[in-house]
Amino acid sequence: MTRVALAVKGLSVSYGNVVAVHDATFTVAEGEACAITGPNGNGKSSILMGVTGMVRRRGGVEVFGAPAPNADVRWIARHGLTLVPERRQLYPGLSAADNILLGCYCWTKSIAKARRSDPFSRAVELFPELKPHLKQAAGTLSGGQQQMVAIARGLASDPKILAVDEPCLGLAEAIARRVYDVLARIHELGTTLIVVEEAPKRALTLCDRRVEVRNGVAGGR
C-alpha cells in the first residue's frame, strides 16, 4: 500500500487580518506528482509557505506520518520536504556551486562531506548546462539558469518530497520545457513532487493529480 507522504489537515494561513488560505485539506501519496493550481493571488504559494513552515499556520501538517511543528523550516527540511520557492531566493553574491552546496546544510555541516555526497553530485549532473557556470555568481546568471540552480539546491538537500513553486515564472518557453523535463526526471527517480502552477495545462503534463485553489479554499480533483 502506498504511504502518505504529506497530509495537510485544515490548514489556514493569514497575513495580519487577511486570510490567504482557509481550511485546506489534502494528501499527497509517496511517489505521486501533485499539482496545486489556481489563479494568481488565490493562496497557492501560501499553502506551500504554510506547509514548509516559512509562515505560521493553523491546522495540521504531517510528513510521512510525523506531525510537523509550526513554522519550523529546519524540521521540515530534515524530514525530507524541501521547497524550491517562487522567485528562487538564491544567494546572488555566492557562486552557483556554493548555492547548490548550501542545499546540503540541512543534513551535514561538513563541506567535504557535502561536496562528496551523492545528492550534491546528482543535483549538479542533472543540469549539465550549469557546469560552465558553477563558479559564476548566482546573481549574474540568466533567469533559466537561476531556476536550475534553485532546483539543484533543493535536490542537494536529498528530499523525499520536492515542492516547486511556479518553476516557469518569467522563463522563455524553451527554458520552461527544459525545467519541466528535469522535474519529470526527478519524479522518475522516485521523488514525490508538488508543483504550484497558475496554468493547469502545463502542470498536468507532469502531474497525476491536482489540487485546485480558489479564493484561498482548496479542493481536490
Next chain:
Amino acid sequence: MKFGNLVIAGIVTGSIYAVFAVCVSVWYRVSNILNLAVGDFAMVGALGVDNLYRVRGLPLPAAIITTLAVVAVFAYAYDIVVLRIAQDGPRRAEGIVVTFFFTFALSFFIDGVAKMLFGTDVHAAPALWNGQALSVANLHIERAGILVLGCAVIIGGMFWLYIRYTLGGKALEACGENPIGARIAGIDTRRYRRLIFVGTAVIAALFGIVESPITGYTYLSGATISLTGFLAAAYGGFRKPGRALLAGLFIGILEALLGGYVSAEYGDTVMYAILAALVLAWPRGLGFESAVSG
C-alpha cells in the same frame, strides 16, 4: 622617517578600526542591526582586566579569562532577552528602531555601568609584552602594536578561512545575502545572529585588552571606537567586510598623518571633513546608497 613612523602607527590604529568595521559589517549582514556598542565591549575588556588585576589582585591570565567570559555571557544574555524579543517575537520591531536603537541603548547602558564600576579616570590593561618599542632603521613600533597587528591578522585570517572553506561560513554569507533563502535551506539565521554578536563582542574585548596599553581607556572610549568602526563599515555599505577592512586601515593611516603633519588638536576634525567629502563625492562607489536602500 617621520612619515614611516606615522604610517606604522596608523596601520596599528587602522587595524583596530578594520577589525571593528569587519565586526560591524558581518553582524549587520546577518542581523540587519548596526552594532553601535562594539567599542564599548573593547572598553569593558580593557577596564575590566585592569580592575580585576590591579584593584582586585587576580593573576593576569585569570583576569583576562574572567573578563572575556563576562563579556560573552552578557552578550549572549542581551541577545536572548532583548534582541530575540525585538526581532523574533510576535510584536517584533521594524525599521530604524531595530537597526539603531537597541545597540545605541546598549552602548549607553554599558557606559553607565562602567562609570560606576571603574570610575572616570584613564586606565589600561597591563601590557602583555613589556619592553621598549622595537626599532628597525629608525622605524619604531610599540610591542603592544605588534600584538594588535598579530591579533588582527590571526582573527582576520581565521575568519577568512571560515567563510571560504566551511559550510558554516557559507551559511553565514547566505544569511546576509538572502535571509529567506537561508531559512529555506534550513539555516538558522537567529543562531548566526547570536553567534556573531557574542563572537564580535569577545573579539572587541580582546582588542581592548591588547591595545589599551598604547592609548589608555576611560568609560567613554568605546563610543569613539564604535564611531570609527561604524564609519569604516559604512564605506563598505555595511555589507562588504573586505571593503570595510580597507576603509578601517585607510582611516587609521589618515588619522595618524593628519595628527603628525596638520595638527594633533584638529586632526580629527580635518579627518572627518575629508571622510564626509569622500562620501559626498562618491556615495554609490562607497556603498552608502546601497546601505540606505538596503
